[in-house]
Amino acid sequence: MKVIVDAKNIKKVYGTKGNVYTAIEGIDLTVQEGQYIGIMGPSGAGKSTLLNILATIDQPTSGDVVIDGTSIVHMNEEQLSVFRREKLGFIFQDYNLLDTLTVRENILLPLALAKTKIKELERRVEEVADIFGISPILDKYPYQISGGQKQRTATSRALVAKPSLILADEPTGALDSKSATDLLESLKGLSEHNRATILMVTHDAFAASYCQKVVFIKDGKLFTELVKGKLPRKEFFNKILDVLSVLGGGASDVI
Amino acid sequence: MTLFSLAWKNMKGSFSNYLIYFVSMVFSMIVYYTFVSLQYSEQIQGSIMLSEFMSFMFMAASAVLLLFVAIFLLYSNSFFTRSRKREIGLYSMLGLRKKSIARMMFYENLLMGVLALVIGIVFGALISKFFSMILIKLMGTSAKVDFVPSIEAIVQTVIVFMLIILFTSFQGARLIYRFKLIELFHAEKKGEQAPLVSPIITFIGVSLLAFSYWLIVRPFPEELTGNYVVGNYGMALIALSVGTHLFFRSATVFLLMLSQKNKSRxxxxxxxxxxxxxxxxxxxxARTFSLIALLSAVTISFFGATYSGYYGNEISAKEDVPFTYTHLSGGQSFDSEIEKLINEDTAHPVQAQLDIPVLVMEGQLSFELDYLTSPIKIIAASTFNQASRALDRDVTVHLSGQQAAVVKPRLTDFRQASFEGQHLTLSESKKNSKLQLVQLVEGSVLPFDYPDFFVIVSDEWFKQLAKQTTTLTYKAYEVEDEKTTEAVSSKLATLIDGDFQVHSSFYTVYKEGKEGSAMNLFVFGFLGLVFLAATGSVIYFKQLTEAGEAKPNYEILRKIGVDNKVIRSMLHKQTRFVFGLPLLVGILHSTVVLYFISNFMSNLIGVNMVVPMLIAMVAFIGIYAGYYVLTVTTYYRIVCR
Known part of the structure; x- marks a missing residue:
């Protein structure tokens, strides 16, 4: 099976001499094609830092990250931009939609940037909007639609260019439980049927229970990991809760 | 913590937010103070010939300036408070009483205003010296400018701005009462809906523009009355303003929508x-665009027109007073005394000296001419030709018998066709004195004198006519480098007591014209500069506020994979549109206005306006381009930090 993410011994240190804060202390992570992986941990454990490094928005202090066969550590700004455009798709907690664009335009953004032909572009937008059930609202503006619809728009945008890796940062954080469930089901479906590779940072054990594997981080290090295997989702959910209670500091984080 | 200290901390804490507003306040104050202090400057007033005219010009201009500065300040104030609605809402949420918030807003604005006023006056004092030097240089006087701040100017500036500051402070204090808490929080949330493109409105806008252009460029009617001027140009102004606004409102949307048509691009x-x-x-x-287009048009037009006046002053002075010195003969000894005086000035050697005999008679034209033709001044053909040559002109006449030529009266627009084949009957003449008009020539040889109706007759006829009436003889001198003949001109003025017809020197007219037009140029140039700076600033502020709001959008774009180079080129495109469109419309407007002014002026004074107009436009575009670069750079820094 193809390896999409191969991160080796990543370290991230913030600050200068005398006032150093280590966010990540040597994490290894491997993600294979079609995997749906959750990253959990208490606040300040380094989840977001890890995600930012994989998203090439932040650079590790040391260590190597290879995504889809390419090392991203020594790329310059321009190469990184192209790389983000072609290989990565992002879903953020606060949707990050451009409020001046319609839903349709928001979705086609990555394709337009890649200068895709208009026919192909329109076809792909229709296709992905269909999957997420937002075809009727394609010509609305972000301020005219609900949070759940916004997040599905953002997800469509992340997927439309068929990226090698989808990175999701608390995608359900601002959604009600119905919208959250819909979104999680869709993501699960994508990984199962379309072999999309998804890496999701979350606080929410319920969200994490949809993943095939959950990686726990504490104090910048890998704490443990759980594989769902053949377990029913409910049981997997309970196992995650168990780990979280051991992990500590996060009783409030769980809910 | 007292309210006063909270207001103070507010300002200190987020000074960068306040900076834009603060800078525009200081800017307005500097401009106003500078202008008023020039108005009160005794040194400048004492050094020029036309001080009454100057006070009037300055007074009118400072009224315009005051109005403009007030509008500009209110605009930036509303801009500033709008960006703070959320903060005010937060105070209210935290339980601060409305009264306290209102008081805080009041103190804060007052404090800022007073601080700006002090800075504005200090800088204004420095800058006004610089501007008075420019003014004096333009007028060509040699007055010394001392560095003495004018008390009257300070008092006037303080009074005017304290009123404005108090007003804006009350406005700020009322903010919390005017809006519901929820409105304060959602101040900038809602997207503006794009106005519908209505082909009808676009059509009305464009037709109004075309109509106003037509009103401006159409030729004058036969009889030019005040009513016509006010009616015609007033209507043109209204049509132009409304048309511009409608144009920007719908045509820009139309243009932008048009670019959406080609989907693949x-x-x-x-x-x-x-x-x-x-x-x-x-x-x-659209609102800002129309404001800027109109202001640019006004600025370019006025500046172009006044610059033409300044530029054409020498030509028009030369037309008014063709020879360096002209005086009416006052007897042998008197004439030779003057001749001696002129010849003694070795720095300006005499190039030509001649006598111009003139007969003054009454007469009747064989047709109706819209000009006063009595008395008629008659010159002999040979004298005219001689004078023409002395002045380096190539206009000569060849007349025989009863043929006569009319010299085109200055400040008129008569054509040869109106005179050709007509007759002039001299009434005092005993014999048959019907003169046959054959020609209209340009180029008077004597100083301007209303009615400016000179007729050239053949030499033989001149001799005959001379027997019937007294001959006035003018002594004319043309010297080298006549623009610097101040010393002799003023000596002559004391020597010869009399008005323009008795004696006139080129220098006096040239100097007066130069001062007057320099004053115009300065005043309009100054106002133009202020308008320009203000319009530039309005776009700049607007774009910066937008940059602050759009920052998250650019962050998203970067995350998605748009690199900084692409973002920069996007900003360039957007800013080019925002700056370019109003400028383009403004230039189009001003071209029409200047076309009209140039027709008007070249008829009157024979000044070619192409060069000064181009200079005005290029200067305008140049300064605008500076603002453009500044805007793009700052915008980029804000969104890519």
Whole structure:
């Protein structure tokens, strides 16, 4: 099976001499094609830092990250931009939609940037909007639609260019439980049927229970990991809760 | 913590937010103070011939300036408070009483205003010296400028701005009462809806513009009355303003929508992001665009026109007073005394000296001419030709018998066709004195004198006519480098007591004209500069506020994979549109206005306005380009930090 993410011994240190804060202390992570992986941990454990490094928005202090066969550590700004455009798709907690664009335009953004032909572009937008059930609202503006619809728009945008890796940062954080469930089901479906590779940072054990594997981080290090295997989702959910209670500091984080 | 200290901390804490507003306040104050202090400057007033005219000009201009500065300040104030609605809402949420918030807003604005006023006056004092030097240089006087701040100017500036500051402070204090808490929080949330494109409105806008252009450029009617001027140009102004606004409101949307038609181009790269951003704010932008287009038009037009006056002063002075010195003969000894005086000035050697005998008679034209033709001044053909040559002109006449030529009266627009084949009957003449008009020539040889009706007759006829009436003899001198003949001109003025017809020197007219037009140039140049700076600043502020709001959008774009180079080129495109469109319309407007002024002026004074107009436009575009670069750079810094 193809390896999409191969991160080796990543370290991230913030600050200068005398006032150093280590966010990540040597994490290894491997993600294979079609995997749906959750990253959990208490606040300040380094989840977001890890995600930012994989998203090439932040650079590790040391260590190597290879995504889809390419090392991203020594790329310059321009190469990184192209790389983000072609290989990565992002879903953020606060949707990050451009409020001046319609839903349709928001979705086609990555394709337009890649200068895709208009026919192909329109076809792909229709296709992905269909999957997420937002075809009727394609010509609305972000301020005219609900949070759940916004997040599905953002997800469509992340997927439309068929990226090698989808990175999701608390995608359900601002959604009600119905919208959250819909979104999680869709993501699960994508990984199962379309072999999309998804890496999701979350606080929410319920969200994490949809993943095939959950990686726990504490104090910048890998704490443990759980594989769902053949377990029913409910049981997997309970196992995650168990780990979280051991992990500590996060009783409030769980809910 | 007292309210006063909270207000103070507020300002200190987020000074960068306040900076834009603060700078525009200081700017207005500097400009106003500078102008008023020039108005009160005794040194400048004492050094020129036309001080009454000057006070009037300055007074009118300072009224315009005051109005403009007040509007500009209110505009920036509303801009500033709008960006703070959320903060005020937060105070209210935290339980601060409305009264306290209102008081805080009041103190804060007052404090800022007073601080700006002090800075404005200090800088104004420095800058006004610089501007008085420019004014004096333009007028060509040699007055010394001392560095003495004028008390009257300070008092006037303080009074005017304290009133404005108090007003804006009350406005700020009322903010919390005017809006519901929920409105304060959602101040900038809602997207502006793009106005509908209505072909009818676009059509009305364009037709109004065309109509106003037509009103401006159409030729004068036979009889030019005040009513016509006010009616015609007043209507043109209204049509132009309304047309401009409608044009920007609908035609820009139309243009932007048109660019969306070609989908494969529109959705390629970042084109559609920039366009949608422009469309998103089009309603607010349309207002700013029209304001800027109109102000640019006014600035370019006035500056071009006054610069032409300044530029054409020498030509028009030369037309008014063709020879360096002209005086009416006052007897042998008197004439030779003057001749001696002129010859003694070795720095200005005499190039030509001649006598111009003139007969003054009454007469009747064989047709109706819209000009006073009595008395008629008659010159002999040979004298005219001689004078023409002395002045380096190539206009000569060849007349025989009863043929006569009319010298085109200055400040008129008569054509040869109106005179050709007509007759002039001299009434005092005993014999048959019907003169046959054959020609209209340009180029008077004597100083301007209303009615400026000179007729050239053949030499033989001149001799005959001379027997019937007294001959006035003018002594004319043309010297080298006549623009610097101040010393002799003033000596002559004391020597010869009399008005323009008795004696006139080129220098006096040239100097007066230069001062007057320099004053015009300075005043309009100054106002133009202020308008320009203000319009530039309005766009600049607007774009910066927008940059602050759009920052998250650019962050998203970067995360998605748009690199900084692309973002920069996007900003260039957007800013080019925002700056370019109003400028283009402004230039179009001013071209029409200047076309009209140039027709008007070249008829009157024979000044070619192309060069000065081009200079005005290029200067305008140059300064504008500076603002453009500044805007793009700052915008980029804000969104890519």
């Amino acid at each position: 529109y959705y390629r790269g970042t084109n559609f992001i920039g366009t949608s951003q422009l469309l998103y704010r089009i309603r607010g932008n």
